Amino acid sequence: MFFHITLERNMQLHPRHFGRNLRENLIAKLMKDVEGTCSGRHGFVVAITGIENVGKGLIRDGTGFVTFPVKYRCVVFRPFKGQILEAVVTMVNKMGFFAEAGPVQIFVSNHLIPDDMEFQSGDMPNYTTSDGSVKIQKDSEVRLKLIGTRVDATEIFCIGTIKDDFLGVINDPTTA
Amino acid sequence: MTIVSDSPVHSSSSDDFASFLDAELATSTSDSSADEEGDEEENLESKRVKRRKVEVLEILEDVQDSTARVETSKEEAICAHPGSFGGMCIICGQRVAEEAGVAIAYIHKGLRLDSPELVRLRNADMKNKLNQKKLHLILDLDHTLLNSTMLFHMTSEEDYLKSNADSLQDIQNGSLFMLEHMRMMTKLRPYVRQFLKEANEMFEMHIYTMGDKPYAREMAKLLDPGDQYFNDRIISRDDGTQKHQKGLDVVLAEESAVLILDDTENAWTKHRENLILMERYHFFASSCQQFGFRCKSLSLLKSDESDTDGALASVLRVLKRVHSMYFDEDPRDAPSNRDVREFLKSVRKEILQGCRIVFSRVFPTSFPPESHQLWKMAEQLGATCLVEVDSSVTHVVANDPNTEKSKWATNETKYLVHPQWIEATYYLWQRQVEDKYPVNQSKSQ
Numbered sequence: 167m168f169f170h171i172t173l174e175r176n177m178q179l180h181p182r183h184f185g186r187n188l189r190e191n192l193i194a195k196l197m198k199d200v201e202g203t204c205s206g207r208h209g210f211v212v213a214i215t216g217i218e219n220v221g222k223g224l225i226r227d228g229t230g231f232v233t234f235p236v237k238y239r240c241v242v243f244r245p246f247k248g249q250i251l252e253a254v255v256t257m258v259n260k261m262g263f264f265a266e267a268g269p270v271q272i273f274v275s276n277h278l279i280p281d282d283m284e285f286q287s288g289d290m291p292n293y294t295t296s297d298g299s300v301k302i303q304k305d306s307e308v309r310l311k312l313i314g315t316r317v318d319a320t321e322i323f324c325i326g327t328i329k330d331d332f333l334g335v336i337n338d339p340t341t342a
Numbered sequence: 343m344t345i346v347s348d349s350p351v352h353s354s355s356s357d358d359f360a361s362f363l364d365a366e367l368a369t370s371t372s373d374s375s376a377d378e379e380g381d382e383e384e385n386l387e388s389k390r391v392k393r394r395k396v397e398v399l400e401i402l403e404d405v406q407d408s409t410a411r412v413e414t415s416k417e418e419a420i421c422a423h424p425g426s427f428g429g430m431c432i433i434c435g436q437r438v439a440e441e442a443g444v445a446i447a448y449i450h451k452g453l454r455l456d457s458p459e460l461v462r463l464r465n466a467d468m469k470n471k472l473n474q475k476k477l478h479l480i481l482d483l484d485h486t487l488l489n490s491t492m493l494f495h496m497t498s499e500e501d502y503l504k505s506n507a508d509s510l511q512d513i514q515n516g517s518l519f520m521l522e523h524m525r526m527m528t529k530l531r532p533y534v535r536q537f538l539k540e541a542n543e544m545f546e547m548h549i550y551t552m553g554d555k556p557y558a559r560e561m562a563k564l565l566d567p568g569d570q571y572f573n574d575r576i577i578s579r580d581d582g583t584q585k586h587q588k589g590l591d592v593v594l595a596e597e598s599a600v601l602i603l604d605d606t607e608n609a610w611t612k613h614r615e616n617l618i619l620m621e622r623y624h625f626f627a628s629s630c631q632q633f634g635f636r637c638k639s640l641s642l643l644k645s646d647e648s649d650t651d652g653a654l655a656s657v658l659r660v661l662k663r664v665h666s667m668y669f670d671e672d673p674r675d676a677p678s679n680r681d682v683r684e685f686l687k688s689v690r691k692e693i694l695q696g697c698r699i700v701f702s703r704v705f706p707t708s709f710p711p712e713s714h715q716l717w718k719m720a721e722q723l724g725a726t727c728l729v730e731v732d733s734s735v736t737h738v739v740a741n742d743p744n745t746e747k748s749k750w751a752t753n754e755t756k757y758l759v760h761p762q763w764i765e766a767t768y769y770l771w772q773r774q775v776e777d778k779y780p781v782n783q784s785k786s787q
Contacts, residue, residue, distance in 0.1 A: 247435065257449075257574065259573075259574060260463060260467065261446075261449070261453075261463065262432070264450055271450075271452075273427040273428075273432060273450070273453070275427075275432035275433060277432070278432075278433065287470070289570060312435075313434065313435035314434070314435020314436065315430075316428045316430055316437075318428075323427055323429070324428075324430075325427055325428075325431070325433075
């Protein structure tokens, strides 16, 4: 799920960046440091939308670095257990398939794939129903439900299932 | 119906639901009770009515949902956590101990599988392979299918190779590649493309190398530009469970259906019987140097291994043989009893069948001859090794033509061969012509 929240961060700036462009340098450094990172609490920071305020800078003892507390608004993405999500399949093998929804890596084990779908190995490994009507292969879009999530410093791992109603392939790439 | 009353989970949840509802209703009625104190009795009654209604509703719900709910709670309670991805069980999503099971990281980072799950997957794979009539083949990269060298290790005499490198736009037709971004050059072994094409029809192929992951991926791109042979079955040294050792524990295949092609025996100490030892491919000078050979490498000699007569072609013949022996058995014989290791042994035993060999001054005298590498090789090839000469002996293996046994061999017109004859026979899977391995007076090899 996406959220638009305010976060705060203490940014350290080297005096060489001071001058007319102090604020721009600070904001550029903030974007470089924060966009694309993950935190356990908020999830994945997708983009910074604006700076709310920049506090007074404090010179650190010992070094000449100055610390500015910056409050900024950003869009974050955090998956939740029980959430329904659409994802793109990246890899299919006999243990299940891996899918990706932005920065989130989701694994759906073959225990959580409906029993009527069988694994077919070959050039383009896939899971197909016995009558061939539904096929999950690389680049298929699937709707899945998350049953477990874990966020660490740079990545988010999730376990998903398609064994419930209304879950499964949305779009077949071969007919698209 | 008994399930409904007996299951502890069920009853506690119903208590929570009812008390939760009550709490909600109590707060809403208490808000309005300030004005209507006289209606307390009514409220109590309405609460009781509501509670009863709630209970009735619940009983109806339970009849429909009880089995479902109990089953899921039972499932969660007995989930065996057969594997984990990113620290979570792949079936129920709960956190599991990080180090449980075997890391199958070459398929995807963070994937771990438990022993029972691995057994289940291997069995399922076995059935699949029997239907497709395929076995598994694990290939080593360095010195087996190709030879790589760092650019700064190349000698000045090898500079001509840099300009003769094949184009990276047309990988399928090339064999010598310059990889600038990795600062190395790679030469594919002759016959490798034909070998892979034919082996692919009989085997599901895996790469298992002691190189790191990026190197393994690059080499896979050169060997398999169409991505038909290996897919995600590329195991590098970061994916192994033990340092300096390769193992079949990370391979999703039954041990009795796996053949391994490698030039290093020491890497496969646990699976020697599945191993087909390959003669090392030394193209670059640095490769010869690494192994302490003072001979000139193929690049300096400006020649190459023979295409149709080289190591890969011989091994391909052996693989075809073992494959046909495995799948052409009597259909009444249960497939699960067949073991590819037994077939390999029997193919090997045919090569020098009937030969009786005596070794002369090849082993140090204090050494028990039966444990010597050459003795063991000869026995694996089907020959019988003897310590003393007698009339049934067919070959004498010696380094020096002037020993007693060597002279005896020449007198009795028995074959007198250099130890390399046994080695060549072993690597080429074919009895070599004895005359090509004479024993000379010169001491240099």
